[in-house]
Amino acid sequence: MYERLPEQNYIQQLSVDCVIFGYQDRQLKVLVSKLNFAGDFYGLPSGFIYQEEDIDQAAHRVLQYRTGIADIYLQQFHVFGKAARKNQEFLDQLIALNPDLERKDQDDHAIYRWFARRFVSIGFYALADMTKVKLGKSEIDESIRWYDITELPPMILDHREITECALEALRHDLDQKLNAFNLLPDTFTIKDVQKLYETIFDRTFVRSNFQKKILDLNVLERIGKKFTGAANKAPYLYRFKQ
């Protein structure tokens, strides 16, 4: 953030914040970055929008650094646009713990002014198949890792609220967009799908009803039996039809 921000290259006062969901061991995960400064500052992967870049491209750029995936499933879900949404307080906390920033800032005060203003942020959520993710860092990340959504660290600004809003949007979209399959590996059993839905909605479903509902959607292709060693009881494997 304290790298040189050429004002004219970015749209001012507009940012993208990305909630990247993953799924593993019946837990819904969110990718959170620890910022590369003194102090425990955690946040969602975020960025600005180049003048010559679509907002979706900006989000993809932010995500590709962290996941290595170029074509990750991405959905804009809400704009966070309160007048009080300003970076100044966060920035002052950061500077208090990183006094060298202030000196650097005095050389280039425009960057502080640029970043401390009100920002309207476009929230995107992404759904990642964790088996395909290669975690990577941008310059601003000290480290980055998956957190269970029930065990998130305290995050800067309104990133907690953005995450909760993203989960609501995912639940809202799930039936119509059928996008949850993006969280699974290429092949899976119906039981895997049920566990995924149960995790996202934080409730249980009746097995026979769920199985019928999912198969009736006619979006899954049966491709054989899962090898378990006990052939008779092996469940069928499916993949999502494009």
Place this chain on the structure above:
Amino acid sequence: MYERLPEQNYIQQLSVDCVIFGYQDRQLKVLVSKLNFAGDFYGLPSGFIYQEEDIDQAAHRVLQYRTGIADIYLQQFHVFGKAARKNQEFLDQLIALNPDLERKDQDDHAIYRWFARRFVSIGFYALADMTKVKLGKSEIDESIRWYDITELPPMILDHREITECALEALRHDLDQKLNAFNLLPDTFTIKDVQKLYETIFDRTFVRSNFQKKILDLNVLERIGKKFTGAANKAPYLYRFKQ
């Protein structure tokens, strides 16, 4: 648009576009403004965002001018953020037909530069009870009126696409947010509700199923019979429970 735009008062390159839906005579309507310039320029009610204003407040301000309703039902639904989304071509057409604008512009070239750039637009849809709307104009409107959504005039920029996207969002939201009742007067019959749903979805529903489905939602309060003169056959009137 050519009134003085004090750059620092607004967030730059960010706008709100509003699709205001109404419902009358089994038609879904959209409020469209004819711009107050020579040439047939039609567009959605739009505006910019003051630095000290929430984005929702900006949309309410834009809507209140045109509908007279302060607390209209409002929902943000999508951000239109392509890099190619620029006002310059539209502005040049406008100036070609309104040569006095160019002279005015030469007095204050900054306004042309301000407005001709790329704009990211936050789309809102609003649902209005047409019996409560008092149509009004802002400075930029020559006139404003309701159009059937199937008979919209050609509109500037991507306002047609924004309108179509708003209708999709309304259909998507209808079941979960139960917001369609905002399009009806305070009291209505179940048949009114069915006709409204049929209009929005552009299909028919089986009467008995629809009635059961709506009543099972337990969001309607029965308040008496509609006076029709034929008491025995009079349908019940309902209102939406808050």
